[in-house]
Amino acid sequence: xxxxxxVADLAGVSVATVSRALQQPxxxxxxxxxxxxxxxxEVGYKPNLMAxxxxxxxxxxxxVLVPTVANVFFARVxxxxxxxxxxxxxxxxxxxxxxxxxxxxxxxxxVQTSQADGLIQLRAHNPFSEDTGKNDSMxxxxxxxxxLSSNICPTVTLDNRAAARAMTxxxxxxxxxxxxxxxxxxxxxxxQERLAGYRDALQAADIPYDQSLLFAGxxxxxxGYEAAGRMLALDNxxxxxxxxxxxxxxxxxxxxxxAGLRVPQDISVAGFDNIDFAAYCDxxxxxxxxPAEAFGRTAVNLLVDVLEGKLTTAPKVIxxxxxxxRGSTGQAPD
Numbered sequence: 001x002x003x004x005x006x007v008a009d010l011a012g013v014s015v016a017t018v019s020r021a022l023q024q025p026x027x028x029x030x031x032x033x034x035x036x037x038x039x040x041x042e043v044g045y046k047p048n049l050m051a052x053x054x055x056x057x058x059x060x061x062x063x064v065l066v067p068t069v070a071n072v073f074f075a076r077v078x079x080x081x082x083x084x085x086x087x088x089x090x091x092x093x094x095x096x097x098x099x100x101x102x103x104x105x106x107x108x109x110x111v112q113t114s115q116a117d118g119l120i121q122l123r124a125h126n127p128f129s130e131d132t133g134k135n136d137s138m139x140x141x142x143x144x145x146x147x148l149s150s151n152i153c154p155t156v157t158l159d160n161r162a163a164a165r166a167m168t169x170x171x172x173x174x175x176x177x178x179x180x181x182x183x184x185x186x187x188x189x190x191x192q193e194r195l196a197g198y199r200d201a202l203q204a205a206d207i208p209y210d211q212s213l214l215f216a217g218x219x220x221x222x223x224g225y226e227a228a229g230r231m232l233a234l235d236n237x238x239x240x241x242x243x244x245x246x247x248x249x250x251x252x253x254x255x256x257x258x259a260g261l262r263v264p265q266d267i268s269v270a271g272f273d274n275i276d277f278a279a280y281c282d283x284x285x286x287x288x289x290x291p292a293e294a295f296g297r298t299a300v301n302l303l304v305d306v307l308e309g310k311l312t313t314a315p316k317v318i319x320x321x322x323x324x325x326r327g328s329t330g331q332a333p334d
Contacts, residue, residue, distance in 0.1 A: 002043040011039035025060070025089025026304060033089070060090050062303060063107050063119040065127060067099045067146075071219070072247065072275040073292055074122060077145065080296025081120065088304050090117070099123060111140055118303045124148050124189045138306055138314055144299040146190050151314045154302040156295055160190055163288045163321040164197025167242055167270050170286070170323060172205050175332035176240035176268060180213045182227045182252060184244045194244045194272065213238055217248055224251025232259055239267060239332045246271035246278045246287055253281060253328070264330030274324055283327030291319055 008015045013032060021028045021036040028036070039045075062085060066074050078094065085092050093116060097103045104127035110116045112128070118140040121127060124147055128139055144156040171179050181198050184191040195214075202209050215230055217223030224243060228251070231238065243249035249271030253263060261267050263283055271278060274289035298317055305311050 002045045004045065006043045007036065007039045007045045010043055011035045024058075026308060030087065058117055058307075059115065061093055061116045062090050062300065063093045063095060063110060063116045065095045065097050065104050065107055065119065065121045065123070067097060067123050069094070069096045072277070073245070073273045073290070074145075076275075076292035077122065077296040077299075080293030081300050082296075083293070084297040084300035088300065090300070090304070099125075101125060101127070105129070118142075118307050120144060120299050120303060122146065126150075126152065138311065140303075140306060142299045142303040142306070144295055146188060147316075149189075154306065154311065154314045154317070156298045156302065156317045156319065158290055158319050158321055160193035161197040161200065163272070163323075164194035164242070164244075165201045166197075166321075166323050167272070167286075167288055168198045168201035169205075170325070171240045171242060171268060171270060171329065172201060172207070174240070174268065174329060176238075177207055177332070178210075178213065178236065178238040178240075180215060180231050180238040180241045182215050182217055182224055182241060182243040182248050184217060184219045184248075186216065191244060198242060217244075219245045219248060221247050221251035221254075224248035224253075225255040226251075228252040228255025228259070232256075232261075237267075240329070241267065241269050243269065243271045246273040246275045246285060249285055249287070249328075250277060250281055253285075263328055266333060268329040268332075270329055274322075278324075279326070281328075286326045286329040287324050289322040289324050295319060 004015055004018050008018045013036065017028065017032065018036050021033050025033055064078060064081060066078065082092060095107045104125065108119060108127035111119050120142050122145045126148060139153045141153040143153055147155040147157045168179060181195065183195065199209055215227040217227055241252055243252055249269055253269055256263055256267055263269055271285050271287040274287045278285040278287050
């Protein structure tokens with residue numbers, strides 16, 4: 001049976017380096033780690049991974065809690081996480097929690113009982129027990145996308161308020177004065193921040209804020225479609241709609257088309273996220289681009305830094321956004 005020395009000889013490194021590459025890959029350069037793993041594969045060496053984990057006290061597994069894997073934006077974030085985790089020698093365990101606090105708490109207990117090293121949470125909820133982290137030390141967690149306002153862990157977020165203001169200002173610049181807002185869940189920080197940015201732009205333009213132009217939703221295609229129907233029942237119909245995510249906007253587009261409206265000649269529609277479908281719908285969707293994969297990579301890299309004791313404070317990383325102009329928005333009709 002091939003042994004660890006066979007791997008070391010083939011890779012041209014020491015036995016200790018092979019051991020580190022298997023037990024603590026973050027301490028080995030990517031180039032050396034690649035040589036070791038290639039040699040492991042070539043000689044057919046099968047390390048006792050359970051023994052490795054027992055000796056190191058680490059599982060090299062990270063838990064990722066996602067509210068729903070059906071969301072296209074989250075899928076891109078997870079893709080970025082997978083790349084960064086592999087580069088650092090970690091594997092991912094994905095929890096599709098549906099926003100259920102009990103399910104999230106069960107995954108957090110895996111970290112507390114050393115079945116996983118750390119956790120990434122994609123919604124604004126702390127899944128750990130209230131006593132965890134009370135000694136002023138950071139939780140073994142990173143909060144990304146929809147984030148908490150506390151400093152219990154690093155966060156990766158977007159300036160959603162500024163992004164929503166930029167989109168609303170774009171619609172105002174096209175002459176639209178009655179702009180509907182198709183919202184996400186009422187308790188979501190994303191919904192609240194994007195509503196605040198929408199209101200900022202209206203106030204700056206001296207446009208009255210009208211709550212009758214707000215339509216509740218849950219970031220789904222169906223929510224956008226249904227909101228379009230409710231909006232069309234208004235006596236004084238808006239000439240533009242800002243949807244708080246692209247899936248809502250795609251549903252709204254279909255609802256307006258079914259009602260015989262032309263986009264953007266009769267009504268302009270804008271979204272948020274820049275999912276892949278946004279560029280290929282009819283017409284292509286004006287939206288806010290978020291660097292989804294970079295969200296995921298940044299979250300994993302921060303969590304690895306937490307686990308290695310490299311962070312003494314919890315940083316808040318704000319990712320950039322970009323206004324993407326496409327054919328779904330145009331001048332306000334006369």
